Amino acid sequence: MSVNTSNGRIAVLGGGAWGTALANTFAAAGRPTLLWARDAETVAAINGQAANPRYLPGIALDPALRATTDAAQALQGAGAILSVVPAQIFGSVLQSLADHIPAGLPIVICAKGIERATGLLPSAVLQATLPDNPPAALSGPSFATDLARGLPTAVTVAARDRELAAELAANLSTPRLRCYSADDLTGVEIGGALKNVLALAAGAAAGAGLGASAQAALITRGFVELRRIGAALGAQGETLMGLSGLGDLMLTCGSGQSRNFAYGEALGRGEPLENRPLAEGVATASIAARIAREHAIAAPIITAVDAILKGESTIAQTVEALMTRPLKHEAD
Ligand SMILES: NC(=O)C1=CN([C@@H]2O[C@H](COP(=O)(O)OP(=O)(O)OC[C@H]3O[C@@H](n4cnc5c(N)ncnc54)[C@H](O)[C@@H]3O)[C@@H](O)[C@H]2O)C=CC1
Numbered sequence: 001m002s003v004n005t006s007n008g009r010i011a012v013l014g015g016g017a018w019g020t021a022l023a024n025t026f027a028a029a030g031r032p033t034l035l036w037a038r039d040a041e042t043v044a045a046i047n048g049q050a051a052n053p054r055y056l057p058g059i060a061l062d063p064a065l066r067a068t069t070d071a072a073q074a075l076q077g078a079g080a081i082l083s084v085v086p087a088q089i090f091g092s093v094l095q096s097l098a099d100h101i102p103a104g105l106p107i108v109i110c111a112k113g114i115e116r117a118t119g120l121l122p123s124a125v126l127q128a129t130l131p132d133n134p135p136a137a138l139s140g141p142s143f144a145t146d147l148a149r150g151l152p153t154a155v156t157v158a159a160r161d162r163e164l165a166a167e168l169a170a171n172l173s174t175p176r177l178r179c180y181s182a183d184d185l186t187g188v189e190i191g192g193a194l195k196n197v198l199a200l201a202a203g204a205a206a207g208a209g210l211g212a213s214a215q216a217a218l219i220t221r222g223f224v225e226l227r228r229i230g231a232a233l234g235a236q237g238e239t240l241m242g243l244s245g246l247g248d249l250m251l252t253c254g255s256g257q258s259r260n261f262a263y264g265e266a267l268g269r270g271e272p273l274e275n276r277p278l279a280e281g282v283a284t285a286s287i288a289a290r291i292a293r294e295h296a297i298a299a300p301i302i303t304a305v306d307a308i309l310k311g312e313s314t315i316a317q318t319v320e321a322l323m324t325r326p327l328k329h330e331a332d
């Protein structure tokens with residue numbers, strides 16, 4: 001590993017809730033940080049009022065946080081780059097910024113999803129687009145609103161090179177963000193991506209009034225599916241029991257603060273689904289169901305989430321189908 005990521009500024013790409021919360025924790029910890037956002041109003045609000053009213057309404061940011069609409073400025077002299085744009089547009093954003101991204105610098109992917117069109121994890125999208133920039137990922141139980149309010153949490157920072165992962169984890173840790181390191185990049189990405197699909201299922205169960213028992217059963221059996229898909233794609237089981245698997249599942253599947261859970265709840269209540277905040281699990285459900293099919297993996301819950309979202313099945317039909325599946329040994 002030849003790059004020292006502690007030199008220079010932290011460049012955070014994406015001025016939404018999570019990009020702002022991450023940049024804010026670094027700035028509050030005294031780390032030189034520059035946030036790139038495409039939206040000039042967001043940039044003006046961060047620089048002028050220490051606020052991001054569009055994505056983090058009512059939260060006071062650190063006055064030291066600086067933002068820009070100029071990607072070249074954000075990336076010039078950066079020692080670490082965090083990409084915090086949604087998973088489905090990560091590839092196109094990378095392509096548009098490619099000329100400004102210093103070769104050799106790792107890119108820490110903070111999105112949680114699988115590219116729907118290709119089935120690629122974000123790290124593979126990065127490798128296909130910028131093969132000289134090593135992929136890393138930051139993932140774990142972390143609501144943007146919690147971190148932005150200065151509440152503490154812990155996440156995993158993964159890179160295939162163990163030393164690089166440890167260095168990034170050390171550089172990105174703040175008094176409010178404890179970063180553990182890991183070398184199972186695939187496991188960390190899969191945990192983050194698939195927990196969103198299960199949060200949709202848990203939210204739908206809550207919204208449809210199926211009860212706390214059904215919700216716990218769904219999450220537990222959903223986690224079995226997450227681990228099966230993870231294993232097929234090369235993830236280590238241990239990683240999925242960690243912060244970016246079980247940890248994030250516990251957070252997201254149990255709180256209406258999660259946009260994926262809230263989307264599922266609206267679905268379960270039969271409410272309109274247009275114009276809602278980003279719910280990455282919607283796109284990921286479709287590709288996760290396809291991956292499961294292609295690998296002949298039993299994933300009835302993830303497949304059902306996809307079918308409900310596509311209008312191919314109702315929640316009542318899904319409950320009936322799941323409850324009448326042939327009985328089986330739990331560990332099989
Ligand atoms: N909000 C949260 O609590 C957390 C979110 N994440 C993940 O972080 C990723 C981003 O989520 P949020 O920041 O919450 O979403 P958000 O919806 O709050 O913000 C998305 C940001 O991406 C920007 N964006 C969209 N298309 C773009 C484009 N073509 N070029 C440049 N910028 C573009 C938007 O302008 C916006 O600033 C997602 O994958 C999410 O799963 C991860 C952990 C926590």
Ligand SMILES: O=C(CO)COP(=O)(O)O
Nearest residue numbers: 140141142143258259260
């Ligand atoms: O990933 C998250 C918390 O770890 C945020 O979840 P939502 O995108 O569902 O709000």
